[in-house]
Amino acid sequence: MERVTEDGRRPASAPAPSPGGDRTTGNDRPPAPRWAYDAHTWKEIAHLLINLPMALIGFVYATFTVFVGAGLSVTVIALPTLAFGLVGARLLGKAERARARVLLGVRIDEPSPPHRGGRGADGFVGWLLATLKDPVGWRTVLYCVIRLPWGVVSFAVVTAGFFLLWPALAFVVRGLANADRAMVRGLLSPSDELERRIAELESDRGVVVDTAAADLRRIERDLHDGAQARLVALAMGLGLAKEKLHEDPDTAAAMVDEAHGEVKLALQELRDLARGIHPAVLTDRGLDAALSALAARCTAPVHVSVDLTQRPAEAIEGIAYFTVSELLQNISKHAHATHATVDVWHTDNRLLLQVTDNGHGGATLHHGTGLTGLAERLDAVDGLLSLDSPPGGPTTVTAELPWRDRAAGRGAAPQR
Structure with missing residues (x-):
């Protein structure tokens, strides 16, 4: 989940992929009319003929990985063996996606690496647990197992078609290739949005x-x-x-x-x-007064503008307050600025705040800076932090938070 940017803009939303991830063929639409034996047909024939050797390799690898992992279940090397087997399955899946891309025209995004979430996720144990829970690896193992009978059938039909079904072979090949496309999309595509969201929430x-x-x-x-x-x-x-x-x-x-x-x-x-x-002024008088009090303690003059017709939930209000507090502290300590502005507004179910200063710039979200931790805190509540800080300045930090009604958020503990 990439929520942190350094260009001052929110990442553009990518167009929603069609089911299975095919970006070029229009998954649910019939293919355009074409000659029976054109280049596409010959590519599909090549793909179906290669199915059998690839299916044999995948089936042997998948069954060996599973059976060896099960056979070693009483030893300490069982789980690492199975994990390395799933890593290899991912590589087979990558090869199959590449083959489908070249010969079938199915373009599927490469899945992200296994997600390491929560505390203690570093090191070998974190890698082991993430790999064993990797849905992409397990779906690739399933793909390798069920492909063997399909590979035998598709190879036999195409081979026989050269001698028995030549007039209709192109149409048979197209049907078999569409079945291949469906299997690749269904089992070798990246995890669906729910799986990704679960991984994000764990992190x-x-x-x-x-x-x-x-x-x-x-x-x-x-x-x-x-x-x-x-x-x-x-x-x-x-x-x-x-x-x-x-x-x-x-x-x-x-x-x-x-x-x-x-x-x-x-x-x-x-x-x-x-x-x-949690400052009393924030509870009693809201963001406008609380941010004005923060601005008064900054070493540079700060102009505060808060354009809110109602107050967000207490938790969101607290996060916004401490975000501005940390940004103004950075200005006081590092920016050497002579002027700064704080703007807060509400739009499209989002609470937005922007802090700008005319300091020397050069701020970064990388290398473990305070801004990195701030970005992680915002990300934990489905927020976003963007940074625009060229050398020489000015620096603009924009934060987005989900807008939640104060009534819905009543009773929620403020977060920092």
């Missing part, structure tokens, strides 16, 4: 879990190093003041006064921490 769930864990660690660290440390010092100071209350009232009073100052600082730190979780 997004991993991102959300990792982000939530990182935020919890940050909150724990901030509490431990900030307010908690001040409160511990405050308790010790008040204890000493209590001991000196009768012996040295003046010193005790000074210590209590100092403790009072520590209480104020601890309260301020707790307010800042709460603002980092």
Whole structure:
């Protein structure tokens, strides 16, 4: 799923493929009239004659892979053996798609690699699990198994046709080739949209879990190093003041006064921490006021424009707020800008926000930058982040989020 772009534009939607993925023949339409024995017919004949040797190779490979994997099921190498067998099946499927493309005119997109989703997806174990769950590999194994009887039939019919059915051979070949096209489309096409969406959701769930864990660690660290440390010092100071209350009232009073100052600082730190979780101004007054408060803390002057007739769901509002917060922090730290703008609007069931600055540019979504993590967070809620930042500037970051009614999203926990 490619949702992240760097050209400042949303990726254009590709035209919906016809069933099975044929982009050139119009799958559900009859072929145009043609001569009985033209170049297309001879290509189809060649394809049908090659079916038998290719079917033999595929059948032997598929059955060997499955039986060996099953036979080794009591050993530790069973699953890796089966996984490598599925990788090989993918290669056979690629060869069959190429053959169908050249000889049958069926153009099918190459499937994406096996998806590694969720936590712990790196390394050999992640590769092993992703490969064993790969629907493309298993469908190719099925294709290899059922192709053997079909390969025998198609080879026999075409061979006999040269001697017995020559006047009608072209029409027979066309029917057999159409059956081949249907099998290639049905079993060797990329996973359908539902499978792809499931894989995306698995990946997004991993991102959300990792982000939530990182935020919890940050909150724990901030509490431990900030307010908690001040409160511990405050308790010790008040204890000493209590001991000196009768012996040295003046010193005790000074210590209590100092403790009072520590209480104020601890309260301020707790307010800042709460603002980092979910700011009160966002809950009470919405994005316009909350983003204006963010803009006031940026080192460069920021003009904020919010054009919303209603408020989105709390979760979407929170994500939009923290997205702008992180982008404005990047401007303060890295951009060396003298001016920035924040625009927020609603269109076509999407909440859009755009942050522009006149800094030196050169920002990137790659190499593990903060923008990479931000893009992953947006992707986890079916959002999109695009970046346009040529060297020398200006930099424009556009984010899209799904628009959800506030009533529908009520009760949803804000995300960061």
